[in-house]
Amino acid sequence: MNAKERMDELYELIDHHNRLYYEEDDPELSDYEYDRLSVELRQLEEAHPLLVRVDTPTRSVGGGVKRTLRKAAHDVPIVSLQDAFSKEEVDAFVERIRKEQPGVVFVVEKKIDGLTLVLRYRKGVLEEAITRGDGIIGESVYENALAVRGIPRRIPEPLDYLELRGEVYMSSESFASANEQQVLTGGKLYQNRRNSAAGAMRQLDPDIVARRQLDFFAFNLEIAQGKTFASHKETLEWLKNQGFVVSPDLREARTSEEVWSAIQDIAKSRHSLNYPLDGAVVKVDDLSMRQQLGMTSKVPRWAIAYKYPPEQKETILEDIAVQVGRTGRMTPLARLKPVRLAETTVARATLHNQAYMDEKDIRIGDTVLVQKAGDIIPEVVSVVREKRPEGTSRFIMPDRCPVCGSLAAKEEDGAHLYCTGDRCPAKDSRSLAYFVSKDAMNLEGFGPMAVEALISEGYIRDAADIYRLKEQKDILIEEGVVGKQKSVDS
Numbered sequence: 001m002n003a004k005e006r007m008d009e010l011y012e013l014i015d016h017h018n019r020l021y022y023e024e025d026d027p028e029l030s031d032y033e034y035d036r037l038s039v040e041l042r043q044l045e046e047a048h049p050l051l052v053r054v055d056t057p058t059r060s061v062g063g064g065v066k067r068t069l070r071k072a073a074h075d076v077p078i079v080s081l082q083d084a085f086s087k088e089e090v091d092a093f094v095e096r097i098r099k100e101q102p103g104v105v106f107v108v109e110k111k112i113d114g115l116t117l118v119l120r121y122r123k124g125v126l127e128e129a130i131t132r133g134d135g136i137i138g139e140s141v142y143e144n145a146l147a148v149r150g151i152p153r154r155i156p157e158p159l160d161y162l163e164l165r166g167e168v169y170m171s172s173e174s175f176a177s178a179n180e181q182q183v184l185t186g187g188k189l190y191q192n193r194r195n196s197a198a199g200a201m202r203q204l205d206p207d208i209v210a211r212r213q214l215d216f217f218a219f220n221l222e223i224a225q226g227k228t229f230a231s232h233k234e235t236l237e238w239l240k241n242q243g244f245v246v247s248p249d250l251r252e253a254r255t256s257e258e259v260w261s262a263i264q265d266i267a268k269s270r271h272s273l274n275y276p277l278d279g280a281v282v283k284v285d286d287l288s289m290r291q292q293l294g295m296t297s298k299v300p301r302w303a304i305a306y307k308y309p310p311e312q313k314e315t316i317l318e319d320i321a322v323q324v325g326r327t328g329r330m331t332p333l334a335r336l337k338p339v340r341l342a343e344t345t346v347a348r349a350t351l352h353n354q355a356y357m358d359e360k361d362i363r364i365g366d367t368v369l370v371q372k373a374g375d376i377i378p379e380v381v382s383v384v385r386e387k388r389p390e391g392t393s394r395f396i397m398p399d400r401c402p403v404c405g406s407l408a409a410k411e412e413d414g415a416h417l418y419c420t421g422d423r424c425p426a427k428d429s430r431s432l433a434y435f436v437s438k439d440a441m442n443l444e445g446f447g448p449m450a451v452e453a454l455i456s457e458g459y460i461r462d463a464a465d466i467y468r469l470k471e472q473k474d475i476l477i478e479e480g481v482v483g484k485q486k487s488v489d490s
Contacts, residue, residue, distance in 0.1 A: 003048050010041040014057045069139035069202065072128065074118060075163055076222045078135040079298070081281065081305040087260055090282065093304045094256040101289050107232055108251045108262035111279035111305055112217050114169030115198040117141070119151065119218075124158025126151070131201065144201050147209040150216035152243040161225040164239060166218040170197040171274050174213035181211075191344050193276045215275070219247040231285045252285070263306050271311060279307045310371040314384060315339040317366045320351065320395050322402045324426035328419040330408055332357060332397065334368070334380055342372045349378035353415050354397045361385075363392040401426070 001009075014037055038058065045052045084090050097104055118138065120128040129145030130138040145151050148168055155162070170178070170193040178196060179189050190196040200212040221235035229235045236246045251262040263280045270277050284290050284302040293302040319335040332351040339346055349370060351357050360383060362368065367387035368380045397417055399408050406421030419426070 003044055004051050007041065007044050007048070007051055007053075010037060010044070011053055011056070013037055014041060018057055069141065069204070071133075071137050072130045072140045073137055074130065074133075074135070075120075076118075078116065078118070078132050078138075078165070079295070079300065080135075081303050082299045084304050084306045085309075090260060090263065090304065090306055091256040093282065094259050097284060097293070097302070098255075100293065101284070101286075104254070104289060105285045106253045106259055107283050107285045108253055108259055108266070109219065109247045109281050109283070110249065110266055110273075110277055111281050111307075112167040112169050112219070112247075113194050113276035113278040114167040114217075115194070115201050116165065117145065117168050117201070117216070118163060118165050118222070119145070121155060121159070121162040123160065124155050126153050139202065141201050143206045144203070144209045147206045148201075148214045148216050150218075150245040155242040157227075157242060159224055159226050161223060162221075163223040164218050164244075165220040165222055166216050166244070168197050168201055168214050168216050169193065169275050170212060171215055173274070174215075178212055216245065217247055217275075218244040229287060231287060232283060233285055235287075253282075267308055270308060277308075279305050281305050311342050312369050312371040312381060313339050313341055314367055314369055314387075315346075317362065317364060317368050317380070320362075320364055322398060324401060324403050324419050324424065328401075328421075328424065330397065330401065330417040330419060332395070334362070336368075336370065336378075339370065341370065341378070346370060346372070346378045349380050351380060353417070355415055357395055361394075363388070363395060365389050365392050 017037075041056075042058050045056065045058060082093070084093065094106065097106075116132040118130045118132075119126060120130075126145070127142075128140060129142045129151070130140055132138055146153065172193075175190065175193045175196065181187075182189050196212065197214050200209050200214060203209070218236070218239050220232075221229070221239060224235075227238075229238065233250065233252075236250065240246045249266075251265070253259040253262050259282055263282075266277070266280045282304050284293065290300070290302040293300075295301060316337040317334050318337055321333045321335060322330050323333050324330055332353070334349045334351050336347050336349060351362060356362075360380065362380060362383055365388070367384040369382045369384060370378060371381050372378055397408070400406065401408055401419035401421055401424055403426040404419065404421040404424040406419050406424060408417040409420050410416065411418055
């Protein structure tokens with residue numbers, strides 16, 4: 001292979017891995033392997049300057065020069081708030097504060113579900129933007145912050161030093177636009193707005209941030225040298241006058257009833273908002289009272305975060321399938337009439353085992369209530385009994401494996417059925433798919449589809465067979481059993 005051919009190959013490889021790393025958050029190479037490719041390309045470019053591509057990745061951000069973010073210490077440690085999941089917990093918090101601070105005024109604000117960002121301004125000019133990190137040390141994302149809407153580069157009142165905290169988030173329109181682009185380019189759809197925003201902010205290419213069309217809400221002023229404020233509301237009003245978009249629709253409250261009413265009002269509009277929301281924050285408004293209340297060993301005593309329960313919707317359970325995992329466990333899977341839930345379309349959910357189905361009396365044809373546990377994993381919460389059609393019956397797990405026909409047996413825990421077949425294709429496929437995955441051997445180019453194709457064509461039965469595939473490389477590629485040569489060469 002001559003120099004031009006190798007350089008063309010490296011350009012293609014590095015462009016491919018840049019896209020996986022910077023845009024899809026799904027790298028295939030270690031930093032070490034990636035850096036080796038970049039060093040080789042730079043050496044070739046130095047030796048053959050006439051062959052250098054105009055858009056060479058070695059001359060752009062994300063071109064292999066740097067793949068880590070600079071660490072930055074926080075001036076004010078970022079601590080978590082105490083969580084509350086019930087009205088009783090919120091009431092107890094409010095009454096405790098009222099007893100300690102008679103006449104206290106609370107503010108109730110929306111808890112935006114995004115990436116926490118600390119901004120630093122010196123003499124009115126933005127000089128740093130830092131992610132939360134572990135609360136003590138974060139990562140500098142200054143260049144990316146410049147591409148976020150709602151973060152001014154300069155403010156009209158140039159204090160010696162200003163530090164504030166806010167949330168970078170992805171609006172509904174931006175999320176839809178990003179997924180439309182993924183469809184056009186054949187990429188994977190983004191499943192979660194918060195993860196999409198956070199992933200973009202941790203990249204090294206500000207163009208990615210600009211393309212994701214991220215926004216920023218300011219919700220807390222941390223340091224304002226040369227300026228004093230009496231209340232939280234006053235700080236937000238000042239930040240708004242400086243050009244920031246501040247925490248929206250703040251509500252004042254003085255009693256536990258007023259606080260809970262504000263929380264409930266936010267909940268009613270939660271799913272119609274243009275920005276992601278996962279709770280409401282209740283804070284003491286008076287800043288001197290906050291100082292007096294102080295902190296416990298872990299959390300501020302002057303604030304609490306109420307977390308809303310997951311969104312739930314009704315749908316029809318159209319069928320129950322039984323899938324076999326890599327350990328042989330047989331798991332019932334609900335096939336659902338597709339329903340939009342927590343920003344994604346849900347069409348199936350695990351039913352765990354026979355005992356779970358019996359406890360909830362889940363049957364094919366039922367109308368069921370579904371939610372996403374942690375806003376991620378679909379689950380069937382309950383059956384809407386009054387909507388059950390006539391003629392339904394209890395679903396009984398099969399006594400044989402639906403894939404290989406071997407007998408099914410319970411293990412000691414008694415809750416789950418397992419396929420007893422030694423050579424069950426489903427067990428082989430999932431076991432080998434796990435073996436080649438990033439969590440195990442991390443064999444580049446192998447995925448579940450490649451594993452299934454190689455098993456079905458009789459080329460592999462166990463892990464040892466994978467390492468003999470090179471002997472049949474040419475025929476595998478010629479017959480199209482695998483789509484890429486690197487799957488065989490791995």
